[in-house]
Amino acid sequence: MEYISVMQFAEKFGISERTARNYCASGKIEGAFLTGKTWNVPADAVLPQRGAAKKKVSPLLKALREQKDSRLKGGIYHRTQIDLTYNSNHIEGSRLTHDQTRYIFETNTIGITDETVNVDDIVETVNHFRCIDYIIDHAEEPVTEALVKQLHLLLKTGTSDSRKDWFAVGDYKRLANEVGGQETCPPKEVHQQVKALLGFYNRNKRKKLEDILDFHVRFEQIHPFQDGNGRVGRLLMFKECLANGIVPFIITDDLKLFYYRGLREWGHINGFLTDTCLTAQDQYKSLLDYFKITYK
Numbered sequence: 001m002e003y004i005s006v007m008q009f010a011e012k013f014g015i016s017e018r019t020a021r022n023y024c025a026s027g028k029i030e031g032a033f034l035t036g037k038t039w040n041v042p043a044d045a046v047l048p049q050r051g052a053a054k055k056k057v058s059p060l061l062k063a064l065r066e067q068k069d070s071r072l073k074g075g076i077y078h079r080t081q082i083d084l085t086y087n088s089n090h091i092e093g094s095r096l097t098h099d100q101t102r103y104i105f106e107t108n109t110i111g112i113t114d115e116t117v118n119v120d121d122i123v124e125t126v127n128h129f130r131c132i133d134y135i136i137d138h139a140e141e142p143v144t145e146a147l148v149k150q151l152h153l154l155l156k157t158g159t160s161d162s163r164k165d166w167f168a169v170g171d172y173k174r175l176a177n178e179v180g181g182q183e184t185c186p187p188k189e190v191h192q193q194v195k196a197l198l199g200f201y202n203r204n205k206r207k208k209l210e211d212i213l214d215f216h217v218r219f220e221q222i223h224p225f226q227d228g229n230g231r232v233g234r235l236l237m238f239k240e241c242l243a244n245g246i247v248p249f250i251i252t253d254d255l256k257l258f259y260y261r262g263l264r265e266w267g268h269i270n271g272f273l274t275d276t277c278l279t280a281q282d283q284y285k286s287l288l289d290y291f292k293i294t295y296k
Helices: 006-013 017-025 059-070 076-091 098-107 119-137 145-156 187-202 209-222 229-243 253-265 271-290
Strands: 033-035 038-042
Touching (some): 006 017, 006 038, 006 145, 017 038, 059 076, 076 098, 076 229, 076 253, 076 271, 119 145, 145 187, 209 229, 253 271
Antiparallel strands (some): 033 038
16 A cells, blocks of 8 residues: 655545544544554545534535446536536647547547547647546545646547657646746745635635636646647636536637637726626526426
8 A cells, every 4th residue: 555644645635644643543534553653544535524523415516426426427517527528628729629528528539520630639638537536526525736737637648649748747847837828836936826816715614606716717827838728727716616506607618709708808907707707607596497407
């Protein structure tokens, strides 16, 4: 079995090292043991629940988990995988169609096509399916640097980018980049800025939609990875909606330009992004109505 340190466990779950040591000392982390004065924590150990403070799982998250585990076809999990993957990848330039995305998910093959298909589009589509599974499984965990990096690792593993010496898969960017013609955080400052952002965001234990959108904008402004920032950011938004009992949403192609405008204008006219996401949320609510999944 692989073990990690108390510091690594604390960073993974966004808690203090003192709290992590107390969990070990009180036997709340199964399998943790001392070597001298150092605690060894199983790498797959989970965060202990604090009594009655455990959140109730929403009907949507429960349905997504059950259908994921059973691989049910034709339900909300199936539809979410296809729609979220297609639209988020399409925003970033993927040329796969919605039908091709659906075919890959359902059959693990690309199907017959007369057009040239980019291999990276296929790999990143399959990887995005895995990312969605990951956020469903880890929906209630706090957003940490380890979780953010894991999403990037899942998304970019096996792509042509992963074979470039200067491209860091599952880690922060090494070269400066920009988004929409705007400068982003210098590579040497990424860790500190992401850490500060997560510290600010995680202080509020119960997030509202505005909190999640503000986090998303700030994350995209930092642009911590060489590539894949938009998709990781939208996955985090979906995850945080699930974690906080908020109906999630998918930015579709017809909302893309409004979404970009909302990102640019956040802090000046927040309503642009809020209205765009509420429109996307209404579209997802229609799916929940169809599948008879209750929501507030």
